[in-house]
Amino acid sequence: MAETPLTELDLCGSCTACSLSETRTRVVVSRGSASAPLMLIGEAPGAREDATGQPFVGRSGQALDRLLVEAGFDLETDVYICNAVKCRPPGNRRPKRVELAACRPWLDLQLQQVNPAAVVLAGATSVEAILGIKGGMTQLRGRWQRWQDRAVMPIFHPSYLLRNPSPDEGAPIDLTRRDLSSVRQHLCER
Ligand code: URA
Ligand code: SF4
Secondary structure: OOOOOOOHHHHHHHOOOOHHHHOOOOOOOOEEOOOOOEEEEEOOOOHHHHHHOOOOOOHHHHHHHHHHHHOOOOOOOOEEEEEOOOOOOHHHOOOOHHHHHHHHHHHHHHHHHHOOOEEEEEOHHHHHHHHOOOOOHHHHOOOOEEEOOEEEEEEOOHHHHHHOOOOOOOOHHHHHHHHHHHHHHHHHOO
16 A cells, blocks of 8 residues: 655654643544544544544543544544544643643644534533634533634533433433434535
């Protein structure tokens, strides 16, 4: 098989632009398809992601995958999954503003390369990093935003869903199902 040429994004794997590089095990860049119509942006890698180099592979990642599949997405072809910062913050603390800023060029490269038709922002950190809006996810989720000429949908972070597992109508899991269906529908109607 012919070797794929190195891209600028491959350099992310050896980035030392912020101090998270001193404590990480692996840089966690992405999983899924680089030609996917949907890009999902989370917060930062956790322990399992740091160990494997893959985003969203721990408990919240499994919950996320189930919801995406339920909404009709094929995880191999339809979704590109990444995070606002690519290296694990020690003890899973929230990434600092300087770290989000240092890592932003990588995210911009990912957006340029994947060029998704829609972007899902999982959790408040991702919303703040991309849209610059600070607010409660209860208000922000489920409402389409326009950003850089793209359709952007904020959703609850999957770890929040693990802490709020009620299956009831109107509970966070149900609302997230609705949000992901709305994203799916938006992409099908293009
Ligand atoms: N939480 C995130 O925001 N991203 C991951 O990759 C894993 C957990
Ligand atoms: Fe580089 Fe981002 Fe990792 Fe910081 S978090 S070292 S900016 S890849």
